[in-house]
Amino acid sequence: MARHYTVTHVILLLLMLLGVGSVCAATLEGRVSKVSDGDTVRLVDHDGVKHKIRLAKIDAPESKQEWGQEATEMLRRLIGDKMVRIVWDKLDRYRRIIGVVYVDNVEINLTMVATGNAWHYKAFDGTQAYSDAEKLARENRLGLWAGSNVISPQEWRRRRKHYEIEAERVDE
Numbered sequence: 001m002a003r004h005y006t007v008t009h010v011i012l013l014l015l016m017l018l019g020v021g022s023v024c025a026a027t028l029e030g031r032v033s034k035v036s037d038g039d040t041v042r043l044v045d046h047d048g049v050k051h052k053i054r055l056a057k058i059d060a061p062e063s064k065q066e067w068g069q070e071a072t073e074m075l076r077r078l079i080g081d082k083m084v085r086i087v088w089d090k091l092d093r094y095r096r097i098i099g100v101v102y103v104d105n106v107e108i109n110l111t112m113v114a115t116g117n118a119w120h121y122k123a124f125d126g127t128q129a130y131s132d133a134e135k136l137a138r139e140n141r142l143g144l145w146a147g148s149n150v151i152s153p154q155e156w157r158r159r160r161k162h163y164e165i166e167a168e169r170v171d172e
Contacts, residue, residue, distance in 0.1 A: 028086040028097065032079045037063050038071030038118055040096070041079065043086065053086055054096040055109045057125040058118040059153045066151070067144035071117040074143075078108050116143020119152055 030045035038060025043051045060075070061068040079101060088099030101108040112118040113130055116137040120130035138145045151159075 025087055025089045028088065028099070029083065031083050032081060035072060035076040035080050037068065038075050038112065041075070041101070043084065051086075052094075052096045053088075053101065054092055054094075054098050055112070055118075056088070056098045056100050057121055057127060057130050058109050058112055059121045060112065060118040061144060062153050062156055065153060065156045066147055066149060067117070070143065071112070074115060074117045075108070075112060078111060079103055084108070113137065114142075116141075116145045 028043070028045060028051065030043045030051070032041050033044045033050070034042040036042065039055040039058055041053050041055075043053050045051060060071040063069065063072060082103055085102045086097065086099040087102070088097045090098050092098055109118075110130060110133055113120050114133040114137060120127075120134040122131070137143060144150060
């Protein structure tokens with residue numbers, strides 16, 4: 001099956017081959033075909049090319065983590081099967097596009113934080129609006145902040161990895 005590449009795809013491929021991880025902001029438009037979790041989606045652009053998108057500036061609970069399913073469902077309600085615009089400037093180590101998702105003029109990444117369905121990923125972003133949104137969600141005990149055992153996804157992954165290593169040692 002022949003693949004058709006747009007100029008954007010060719011430039012992106014060249015930048016990846018050159019090892020450039022960050023470029024000037026680009027825009028990608030298409031329909032969300034799948035919501036994988038609260039911060040990762042699949043998009044099909046106007047040329048039929050599939051892209052994996054990681055929402056920038058946020059970190060949502062993992063699927064198996066407390067509030068993970070609720071965060072996924074919120075993102076699905078906000079953008080599932082909708083036409084979106086992604087503003088992005090880099091790829092992560094898994095070759096996912098890291099971007100901010102918009103439906104009309106609504107910034108979905110910020111909405112996820114403001115509704116208590118994601119953390120502001122401060123390690124990768126210093127945007128004040130995201131910090132303020134998280135603070136308000138915490139203060140008002142919205143979404144995941146209503147729980148008594150709130151653990152960041154980063155800490156949850158670290159603990160899970162630690163327990164898996166310990167389990168391997170016990171089995172030896």
